[in-house]
Amino acid sequence: xxxxxxxxxxVVLAGVLASTVFVQAVLVWVLVSGSDPxxxxxxxxxLRVIVLLGVVAAQVVVVCVWRLVTMVRxxxxxxxxxxxxxxxxxxxxxxxxxxxxxxxxxxAPEQRDDPGVTVIMxxxxxxxxxxxxxxxxxxxxxxxxxxxxxxxxxMQAELDEVI
Numbered sequence: 001x002x003x004x005x006x007x008x009x010x011v012v013l014a015g016v017l018a019s020t021v022f023v024q025a026v027l028v029w030v031l032v033s034g035s036d037p038x039x040x041x042x043x044x045x046x047l048r049v050i051v052l053l054g055v056v057a058a059q060v061v062v063v064c065v066w067r068l069v070t071m072v073r074x075x076x077x078x079x080x081x082x083x084x085x086x087x088x089x090x091x092x093x094x095x096x097x098x099x100x101x102x103x104x105x106x107x108a109p110e111q112r113d114d115p116g117v118t119v120i121m122x123x124x125x126x127x128x129x130x131x132x133x134x135x136x137x138x139x140x141x142x143x144x145x146x147x148x149x150x151x152x153x154x155m156q157a158e159l160d161e162v163i
Contacts, residue, residue: 001072009069017062020055027052050103057096064089078142078149086139093132100125 027048064085071077071085104121111117 001069006069006073010066013062013066013069017059020059020062024052024055024059027055046106047103050099050106054096054099054103057092057099060092061089064092078146080146082142082146083139086135086142090132090135090139093128093135097125097129097132100128 031045031048031052067085068077068082071079071082076082100121104118104125107121108118
């Protein structure tokens with residue numbers, strides 16, 4: 001990965017993290033204050049808690065991707081240490097999908113007149129879950145690359161002994 005790519009990705013990740021921290025701070029303030037800043041009514045707590053947990057899941061993914069980019073820059077991504085971050089990303093995306101399904105179920109009664117919205121939201125949840133499965137496949141590719149790297153290192157050591 002080139003230096004420009006790493007810098008650009010880090011700028012994007014920092015922007016996403018800063019944005020989610022802002023949203024998180026507003027949500028925590030609304031939950032703690034007990035009222036909606038727009039109309040003064042009591043907040044829809046389950047909805048806000050689900051959104052807050054979804055923001056946390058996004059933050060976890062951003063931090064893990066940052067760590068993986070650092071490992072790529074240092075040339076250490078093909079190691080067993082990378083699996084920890086990839087596994088956390090898979091878990092966070094799966095948790096986000098479950099939170100989305102919970103949000104869909106929470107909002108479904110309000111969509112009785114237009115059930116298509118609920119179906120679309122369910123489809124979005126399936127797409128997010130599919131994202132977790134894609135990262136799982138990429139994890140398997142990383143496992144193969146790590147195994148090949150270890151094998152190549154062993155073969156190089158054997159070749160060095162022969163020479």
